[in-house]
Amino acid sequence: MLATQDVCPSTTAHLTNEEWRGRLRQNAHVISVLMWSFAQDAAEFAKTDAWEEDGSATAIDWIRFNCNMASGAAANSVAVGETMARLPESSQALTEGEIGFAHLTTMARTADALDERFDEAPLLQKARENSPGKFYRICEHYRHAADPKRYAAEQAEQVENRYLKLSTWQDGSLMISGQLDPVGGAAFLTAVKPLARKMGADDDRSQERRYADAVVELASGGGSQAQIQVTSSVETLLGLAGAPAAEMEFSLPVSSKTIERLACDSSIARVLLDSESLVIDVGRSKRVVSEPGRRALNARDGSCRWPGCERPAWRSAAHHVIHWIHGGTTDLDNLVLLCHRHHWMVHEGNWQIVHGDDGRMLTIPPTVTFGLPRGPDQRRRES
Ligand SMILES: [Zn+2]
Numbered sequence: 001m002l003a004t005q006d007v008c009p010s011t012t013a014h015l016t017n018e019e020w021r022g023r024l025r026q027n028a029h030v031i032s033v034l035m036w037s038f039a040q041d042a043a044e045f046a047k048t049d050a051w052e053e054d055g056s057a058t059a060i061d062w063i064r065f066n067c068n069m070a071s072g073a074a075a076n077s078v079a080v081g082e083t084m085a086r087l088p089e090s091s092q093a094l095t096e097g098e099i100g101f102a103h104l105t106t107m108a109r110t111a112d113a114l115d116e117r118f119d120e121a122p123l124l125q126k127a128r129e130n131s132p133g134k135f136y137r138i139c140e141h142y143r144h145a146a147d148p149k150r151y152a153a154e155q156a157e158q159v160e161n162r163y164l165k166l167s168t169w170q171d172g173s174l175m176i177s178g179q180l181d182p183v184g185g186a187a188f189l190t191a192v193k194p195l196a197r198k199m200g201a202d203d204d205r206s207q208e209r210r211y212a213d214a215v216v217e218l219a220s221g222g223g224s225q226a227q228i229q230v231t232s233s234v235e236t237l238l239g240l241a242g243a244p245a246a247e248m249e250f251s252l253p254v255s256s257k258t259i260e261r262l263a264c265d266s267s268i269a270r271v272l273l274d275s276e277s278l279v280i281d282v283g284r285s286k287r288v289v290s291e292p293g294r295r296a297l298n299a300r301d302g303s304c305r306w307p308g309c310e311r312p313a314w315r316s317a318a319h320h321v322i323h324w325i326h327g328g329t330t331d332l333d334n335l336v337l338l339c340h341r342h343h344w345m346v347h348e349g350n351w352q353i354v355h356g357d358d359g360r361m362l363t364i365p366p367t368v369t370f371g372l373p374r375g376p377d378q379r380r381r382e383s
């Protein structure tokens with residue numbers, strides 16, 4: 001059994017940069033050659049009944065479990081091993097360090113897909129000249145050119161295979177897992193990525209958190225959609241002590257702060273106030289900012305008014321500086337555009353946003369933070 005010090009000798013402390021480069025290249029080459037040798041063994045192993053003896057469904061399954069490998073890596077090993085005979089020049093190039101095992105895997109998959117239409121020499125030249133990632137794309141183009149029908153069929157199959165699993169946990173959180181085909185995935189990323197960018201130098205949210213925020217923002221549809229249905233008492237909407245939580249479709253009971261935010265720009269379809277079974281159809285009441293009013297607000301603010309934020313108007317909500325539940329009007333001087341995140345910070349996050357003397361908006365952090373994130377643009381605001 002190898003010990004860590006055999007593979008990672010502790011003599012690297014004084015390596016020069018050039019020695020570091022050589023060391024990493026050399027080790028990567030050794031790994032590639034070992035993977036290549038492993039692939040040959042894996043293909044031979046697949047021909048035996050050793051894996052069946054152990055009760056595995058496939059040789060790949062046996063390798064995955066017994067060699068501590070991800071299923072993709074195990075499958076690649078067998079595939080490369082089985083195709084090796086058709087890739088003599090590529091094998092040679094690998095042992096000479098011209099290409100890596102990742103190149104060889106792509107080569108093998110391409111040879112598999114194209115059968116007799118596969119031509120090793122020109123592709124190997126491309127492999128020598130390009131990184132594995134780029135080479136993969138080149139091979140995709142090559143496969144499309146050689147067999148467009150099969151390529152299209154594979155893409156159609158990827159669409160058939162896409163899925164999204166949604167399961168609600170006991171605490172009401174939604175677990176999401178799934179898979180999208182490349183085209184669907186690209187559409188998703190095109191919508192989500194711009195919303196998941198860092199908002200200012202002090203935005204210390206992780207990338208995963210920003211993706212999650214972006215998906216919620218996308219689903220919330222900025223400030224204009226009226227879809228969510230809630231049932232709330234007047235006391236809850238007023239945030240009075242002792243008031244119950246509000247009921248919201250597809251959710252566990254939600255806090256009065258959240259209802260306050262949803263009611264603020266009326267992204268809820270209706271509020272059913274239950275004390276006297278009074279139904280206020282927010283969608284048609286005067287509390288909603290009218291179309292011309294909203295256009296005037298968009299023209300005045302242009303984007304989210306949080307200092308340093310540039311989320312466009314169509315992605316922002318019309319925030320009532322004094323909430324309509326407390327008698328605030330829908331007049332322009334009581335309204336300010338806030339994007340999804342900053343609207344959340346004002347209501348649930350307890351930040352305040354006020355008009356400064358010079359007409360600019362000032363933000364005031366909550367006095368008790370409970371670990372809430374700092375405002376993304378605090379540094380800029382204070383400077
Ligand atoms: Zn608001």
Ligand SMILES: [Zn+2]
Binds near residue numbers: 306342
């Ligand atoms: Zn904003």
